Amino acid sequence: MHTPGRCFISIFEDEVHHTISSSKLFFPGEKVAIGASGGKDSTVLASVLKTLNERHNYGLDLVLLSIDEGIKGYRDDSLETVKWNAIQYEMPLKVVGYDELYGWTMDQVVETIGKKGNCTYCGVFRRQALDRGAKMLGIKHVVTGHNADDVAETILMNLLRGDLARLSRSTSIVTGDATSDVKRSKPLKYSYEKEIVLYAYHKKLDYFSTECIYSPEAFRGSARSLIKNLERVRPTAILDIVRSGEDMARLVPVNTAKSCACKGDVAPAVVAAEEDGLGGCGSSNGRSSGNEMAAMEKQLRQNEAAEGLEVDVSKQMLPQAQRDKENVKTLPIRGVSANPKILGKQTLGNCERCGYMSSQAICQACMLLEGLNKNRPQIQI
Amino acid sequence: MVTKIEAGSQDSQPLQRPCKKCNNQEATLTSRTEPVCKDCFTQYIYLKCVRHIGLLGKETQGPYGSQPTRRYLLGLSLGTSSTILLHILNSYVEAALSKGRKSPLDLDIIVVDTSVSEQDEALQATLDAYRQRYPRLTFEVLPLTSVLGISSIDWTALPSLKQDQSPAQQLADLFERLPSTTSRADILRLFIRHILIHTALSRSCQAVLLGHSTTALAELTLAETAKGRGFSLPWQINDGVLPIEDFSPDPDNAPADKKRTIRVHHPLRELFRQELVTYTTLTEPPLTDIIPAEDVVNKASPVVSHRDLSIEEVVLRYFADVEVNYPSIVANVVKTTAKLDRLDAEERCGVCGMTLDELGDERWKGEIGDSGGGEEGAGSLCYGCERSVRG
Known part of the structure; x- marks a missing residue:
């Protein structure tokens, strides 16, 4: 039967297949965990991957991996959805709880630190939780349902935040590589959110949609509303932003930007998954603290005030001709190995405490936990 | 006193x-x-x-030892920012003259008339007011049609012009065939830029001065990002020397020196739009007396539709909100862009004139599975211009 819906479904699946094969995301026999929240993105991802795996003989061993943040009334229902998905798609399901991993549920975290800023904890914990859960299952590859809208949103957000390092990382389709324990990828990176909703609708997929009860407005919310308005004016704007972001990533000084996992002549950048700047709490997508913009405004003003008091001697002394020369870089010619820029400040190691991949001696999660645990006796006694 | x-x-x-x-x-x-x-x-x-x-x-x-005369071209849109730039530069020159010194710079003030149609009376009245206020300066009006045939644009990359029609009709027809309001606004902006740069080059001006405020540059950054021109952002936002390509089909006609360059600078880049708006009320007499209403200049262009919003307008509205509460974040967007490398290559886009990103194009085509709009005979366009011209 040929209906518009059927036609759309096969086009959408072909697009995702193209992304997967051109970026060489998987190898035959690979065990892959699908980060499943019960939301539309991860449900569609599970459905598409199951279909493509069978149609194109990827030979993948697919597993659903779910994180229970321990937020009463938020996860209970969506976890039911994931369980139902597991039965439908005949995939094994592993649920990992924050309490199990960190000794804290999100409800307990909020009790301690309040509603402001708790998304930072949730986001940092979740990123590791997926990797840790995958490790428990002996799986080295986690796929997440981040779509083009999410990526575009992150690009604009990091542009507003002035965070070029994150901007360049967030555009990569694969984070982490052979040297890290767990590789992350986003096969739906080039799929519009609208397509995902439509796919779920035509395939009659069961998903659960709810905003996290703790999520306040912030940079991400601001970027999100801008993207929605841009999309209304020009629907392709979302992918155009993704394209811009990928290109800008290559312009970030001291960075080997590479957005595909293919092994070219340039060593691929190792991207710390914990810092790729993509949140993912269901539909609200890891918004961080509500006063983020105001806090940054304050910080920037202080910087500006301080700037007037200092003189960059080296900058002032440099003759203009030389400065111009330094500003202009020649494009590397394809095929010829250009001298690869070295990934500067960030050298990836492992956290001293938990062993998780981190650019610092102690990873973000352990730092946050330390702060939390300091306050713990007061609550529990 | x-x-x-x-x-x-x-x-x-x-x-x-x-x-x-x-x-x-x-x-x-x-x-x-x-x-x-x-x-x-x-x-x-x-x-x-x-x-x-x-x-x-x-x-x-x-x-x-050479003659230290500096000649700059000022692009006057008759809006708040460029009027202030004109006002300040005039005061700067007059301060030097009153001290008996030589004028530190010569200004060519160019207004691009985007009305396309017959003589615009509102524009003439506005210019009279400017001439009265600054009797020492000369204001020149160039019609948008003067863009036709400019060698810094690859005309084969655009919808073909109907040569038998009048220049105004040719342009109107060209804009009509562009796919959207955003495209028309985008190409109009680029055409004005080309006219200013072309005029500056032909008169041996050393720089083109534009009135963009921090807010305007932040808007440009986000709008260009949304139009897929992230790659050329550092060339567009930062001050400095820009290489200008020559696409003239007849090599004999082209200047012997193919490598032309021009400086493009934004002297108001550290000031917020709201600060500039305030400034217009504080001069003696206030600049608000001569700055025309928005619809006389900006929206007067019939080549861009009024009904639909363009990407620029969406971003403009967004930043109007952000600037009120978080002005430093607006400034930070511009500073952040300034940190990006300017990558240069031989090939340049036929419409916006910026460096083509072959590496990015290649990769994008691979990832999206987009065969691209590589039509026969058409010149090479950057990703953003491809969108604007072909949708």
């Missing part, structure tokens, strides 16, 4: 809210969270602009 008297009376009658900068006058305004007086505020705006002109002056200094 006034300041002194007030300063004298300070002991008996302390100021209610003294200006943070001079401490001599009552603060009536707020500049970057600090209460300031009118004089300090206008001085602040003036100096921010003049400092950039001074830096540009050093960069455009001729070799030792």
